Amino acid sequence: MSEPILPERLRKQQKRKTPGRMRQLSLALFTLAAIALIAYGAYYFFMPKQEEFVLNFYTYASVGLQDFLETLPVRGTVIPEQVAIIAPKVGGTIEEVFVQEGQDVAAGDPLFRLYSAEIAAEKNAAETELGEARAELAQKEIIHERELEAERLKVLEAQEQLAAAEEQLELQKVLYEYGSIPRVELEKAEQAVEAAKRRITQSEWELELLIRRQEAEKAAIAKTIAISEEKLAKAQEKIDNFLVTAEFAGRILSLKLPSNRVVTAHQELGELADLSRQVVELQVPPGQTERFGVGTPVTISLGQSEYAGEVSYIAPQAKQGSDGPTVLVRVDFLEEVSHLRPNSTVTASIHLQLHKDSLYLPRGAYLTSGQQLFVYVIEGSTAKKRDVQFGLFQGNAVQILRGLELGEKVIISSYDAFRHLDEIKILSEGGHAL
Numbered sequence: 238m239s240e241p242i243l244p245e246r247l248r249k250q251q252k253r254k255t256p257g258r259m260r261q262l263s264l265a266l267f268t269l270a271a272i273a274l275i276a277y278g279a280y281y282f283f284m285p286k287q288e289e290f291v292l293n294f295y296t297y298a299s300v301g302l303q304d305f306l307e308t309l310p311v312r313g314t315v316i317p318e319q320v321a322i323i324a325p326k327v328g329g330t331i332e333e334v335f336v337q338e339g340q341d342v343a344a345g346d347p348l349f350r351l352y353s354a355e356i357a358a359e360k361n362a363a364e365t366e367l368g369e370a371r372a373e374l375a376q377k378e379i380i381h382e383r384e385l386e387a388e389r390l391k392v393l394e395a396q397e398q399l400a401a402a403e404e405q406l407e408l409q410k411v412l413y414e415y416g417s418i419p420r421v422e423l424e425k426a427e428q429a430v431e432a433a434k435r436r437i438t439q440s441e442w443e444l445e446l447l448i449r450r451q452e453a454e455k456a457a458i459a460k461t462i463a464i465s466e467e468k469l470a471k472a473q474e475k476i477d478n479f480l481v482t483a484e485f486a487g488r489i490l491s492l493k494l495p496s497n498r499v500v501t502a503h504q505e506l507g508e509l510a511d512l513s514r515q516v517v518e519l520q521v522p523p524g525q526t527e528r529f530g531v532g533t534p535v536t537i538s539l540g541q542s543e544y545a546g547e548v549s550y551i552a553p554q555a556k557q558g559s560d561g562p563t564v565l566v567r568v569d570f571l572e573e574v575s576h577l578r579p580n581s582t583v584t585a586s587i588h589l590q591l592h593k594d595s596l597y598l599p600r601g602a603y604l605t606s607g608q609q610l611f612v613y614v615i616e617g618s619t620a621k622k623r624d625v626q627f628g629l630f631q632g633n634a635v636q637i638l639r640g641l642e643l644g645e646k647v648i649i650s651s652y653d654a655f656r657h658l659d660e661i662k663i664l665s666e667g668g669h670a671l
Contacts, residue, residue: 290658293667296601296650297615300643303597305629305636308536308586309528313519313568315539315581317510319485323492324503326478329353331498338492342483342509349481349506356479360472367465374458381451388447392440399433406430487511490579512575517546517585520563523555528589535568536586545571548587592629596637599671601649604635606656615646615663622659 329351336348409426412418490508500506517537535546550567568585603612609627613620625640641647648663649671655661 290655290661291664292620292648292655292661293664294669295648295663295667296669296671297646298599298601298649298671300596300598300637300641300645300647302594302643303631303634305592305595305597305631305634306588307590307592307629309521309525309589311519311521311566311585311587313517313537313583313585315515315574315577315579315583316518317487317512317579318514318516319487319511320490320579321484321487321509322505323348323481323489323507323509324505325349325351325481325500326502327351327353327356327475328501328504329356329479329499331494331500334492334494336489336492338489338507340489341487342489343486344483346483347480348483348489351479351481351500353475353479356472356475360469360476363465363469363472367462367469370458370461370465374455374462377451377454377458381455384447384451385444388440388444392437392444395433395436395440399430399437402426402429402433481506483509485509485511486513488575510579512577512579513573515570515574515577515579516549517568517570517583519566519568519585520558521566521587523562523564526551526564526566529587534588536588537568537570538584538586539577539581544574546585547571592636595628596641596643597634598637598641598647599649600630600633600635601671602651603647603649606652612641613648613652613661614641615648615668618662618665620648620661620663 330353331349332352333350334348335346335350336342342348406423406426406429409418409423413420413423487509490510492507494506517535529548531548531551533548535548537544537546546568548566549569550565552565555562555564566587598612604627611622611624614623623640626638628636628638630636
């Protein structure tokens with residue numbers, strides 16, 4: 238029962254096939270091993286060996302702490318807060334010029350002197366007219382006084398006649414009672430009294446009419462005098478305006494004098510500015526104005542000089558300009574800046590946020606050769622590449638946002654020779670601490 242059931246012929250064929258399969262399998266394994274050996278040899282031969290770089294001279298610095306002020310830099314223009322156009326109030330010919338461009342003047346200082354023959358003639362005519370009117374008034378007053386005296390005498394005579402008539406009437410009444418005179422004589426005396434009363438009324442009425450006429454005449458002359466005085470005052474004011482003076486203390490920014498020196502009233506001849514009160518006008522993108530407000534400190538830079546200021550005005554709306562919409566922001570100086578030239582271009586750094594105790598490194602060649610993406614951190618006798626994130630730049634310091642710890646030593650000299658390596662060897666004696 239334990240013997241195979243295959244026929245003898247099949248068992249002999251199976252025995253003949255087994256040694257051939259083994260040989261094929263061995264050949265396949267040998268081929269695979271040979272290929273692997275060739276591939277390893279090629280890899281070992283063709284692949285470059287790890288480069289080893291030794292840095293023997295370098296500068297390094299330790300990561301420290303420093304406050305960083307985040308600012309918004311904006312270019313602006315120095316503008317005098319008060320600027321006046323120099324212009325004469327009257328026309329004429331410039332006879333004298335007392336100032337020149339760039340000169341400082343006090344309020345009331347003479348700038349120009351004009352002359353106009355027409356205005357001078359106008360004044361002379363007004364003076365003549367006024368003199369004639371006053372003379373006429375004086376003459377009228379003499380005439381009026383005489384007329385009044387005559388009319389008053391008439392009234393006085395009428396009053397005296399009335400008194401005499403009344404006295405005669407009283408006498409006639411007594412005589413009539415004694416029968417010495419007839420009734421007719423008494424009636425005549427009564428009529429005489431009434432006539433005297435009428436004469437008084439007439440005289441008083443004529444006196445009143447005379448007074449009213451005289452007052453009307455004097456009023457007319459007084460009006461002529463007033464008109465003449467007004468003409469003379471205006472002419473004198475024009476002559477006073479021949480002298481053009483400084484409206485306030487400041488500096489003559491410009492002069493525009495015509496070659497023939499003939500000017501018209503209100504013609505622009507120059508500009509006067511009060512340089513003790515100047516501001517900086519900025520054009521800020523609308524999205525940035527939400528980051529600060531009125532009273533925000535500002536550092537104003539012009540050349541090597543810096544000045545303190547603060548935001549005093551933010552326009553309520555943006556205006557479209559050549560570079561897109563901007564918002565007008567005005568900055569006041571917190572110090573006297575009369576030496577600054579108007580219309581100078583400055584850089585205003587608007588203070589946004591103070592970042593206290595931030596990690597930092599000093600600036601160095603590593604920022605450009607490392608493309609501000611990585612640094613080499615010293616670890617013993619090696620320096621290893623590490624990704625970092627930089628933030629604000631302030632003076633000679635750069636803020637570290639990520640990738641370094643306080644006190645770590647970082648190579649800050651150029652990385653150009655080894656920036657492609659993740660790790661380099663350093664010679665400690667070749668390092669120079671900043």
